[in-house]
Amino acid sequence: MRITIVGCGSIGTKLAKAADEIAEVKRIYLLDMERHLAEDLAAQLKKAIVVDNVDEELYHCDLVIEAASQEAAKQILPTVVSRGVDIMIMSVGSLVDDGFRDMVKEKAAQCESRIFIPSGAVCGTDGLRSSATGRLDEVELITTKGTKSLEGAPYIVEKGIDINSITEPTTIFTGTARDAVRLFPKNVNVAATVSLLGVGFDRTKVTVVLDPNSHSNSHELRVKGEFGEMTCHTYNVPSPDNPKTSHLAALSAISALKRIVRNEWIGI
Numbered sequence: 001m002r003i004t005i006v007g008c009g010s011i012g013t014k015l016a017k018a019a020d021e022i023a024e025v026k027r028i029y030l031l032d033m034e035r036h037l038a039e040d041l042a043a044q045l046k047k048a049i050v051v052d053n054v055d056e057e058l059y060h061c062d063l064v065i066e067a068a069s070q071e072a073a074k075q076i077l078p079t080v081v082s083r084g085v086d087i088m089i090m091s092v093g094s095l096v097d098d099g100f101r102d103m104v105k106e107k108a109a110q111c112e113s114r115i116f117i118p119s120g121a122v123c124g125t126d127g128l129r130s131s132a133t134g135r136l137d138e139v140e141l142i143t144t145k146g147t148k149s150l151e152g153a154p155y156i157v158e159k160g161i162d163i164n165s166i167t168e169p170t171t172i173f174t175g176t177a178r179d180a181v182r183l184f185p186k187n188v189n190v191a192a193t194v195s196l197l198g199v200g201f202d203r204t205k206v207t208v209v210l211d212p213n214s215h216s217n218s219h220e221l222r223v224k225g226e227f228g229e230m231t232c233h234t235y236n237v238p239s240p241d242n243p244k245t246s247h248l249a250a251l252s253a254i255s256a257l258k259r260i261v262r263n264e265w266i267g268i
């Protein structure tokens with residue numbers, strides 16, 4: 001299998017290093033808007049070469065993995081699926097626009113391309129997926145993050161919230177997943193994943209808590225439905241190289257890649 005990794009930051013770097021050790025992966029094409037990041041990473045790997053855009057090796061590529069940004073995902077999704085190439089998306093918030101998502105899904109179906117979305121930084125997606133086959137009454141995500149993880153989020157900037165003056169756990173946002181994904185594009189991709197699996201972007205309730213003493217990115221997923229009730233709490237270690245991103249997100253991308261290349265579907 002030949003893969004292209006778009007984005008050589010926190011997730012892309014860990015994923016590329018893991019892919020380099022997976023026997024079934026024969027070639028890794030690396031792409032980053034900061035070309036030197038792709039070059040530095042390629043120099044550390046056995047199977048990697050740098051490309052300038054996703055089109056360059058698309059004919060030779062079996063799977064594109066986006067680990068860059070919502071903008072990058074929106075840009076490459078239509079191109080990749082139209083060529084019938086499979087794609088894995090980490091910036092799941094890119095799928096919040098219903099018209100865009102439907103267009104991409106239709107193109108993917110026509111061109112026999114598959115879109116993979118790893119569980120990312122949240123646990124409990126297995127139970128949510130199963131329970132969504134029946135009636136779901138409530139899906140709620142409560143995300144608690146430290147000051148560094150929330151720095152620069154559009155919501156914080158727009159509201160002029162002085163996050164450094166917050167000294168105790170404080171709820172800073174409550175609303176729909178649709179709004180949360182737009183207002184915290186780098187923080188709550190999991191809200192998009194949960195929405196896609198469960199009751200959609202408008203019925204999924206999201207609460208964002210800023211806890212200045214927190215050293216974890218925590219996600220509490222609460223689900224109620226005809227199956228019963230589920231609460232799943234993940235206390236994530238933030239990546240040292242990007243505190244907005246949880247280490248588990250990179251691990252989920254690596255695990256998804258292994259499932260795809262080995263065609264192993266345990267616990268689906």
Ligand SMILES: NC(=O)c1ccc[n+]([C@@H]2O[C@H](COP(=O)([O-])OP(=O)(O)OC[C@H]3O[C@@H](n4cnc5c(N)ncnc54)[C@H](O)[C@@H]3O)[C@@H](O)[C@H]2O)c1
Pocket residue numbers: 006007008009010011012031032033034037067068069070071072089090091092118119120121122185186187189190193241242244245246249
């Ligand atoms: N699904 C999840 O649960 C989950 C969890 C954490 C992060 N994420 C998302 O995954 C993405 C990657 O996260 P990260 O922590 O590795 O980010 P990062 O900032 O550490 O790295 C992103 C890299 O992508 C590059 N990049 C950005 N736009 C690009 C473009 N258009 N073309 C090429 N390269 C581009 C940047 O230069 C950077 O090197 C982010 O969008 C993040 O919000 C998802």
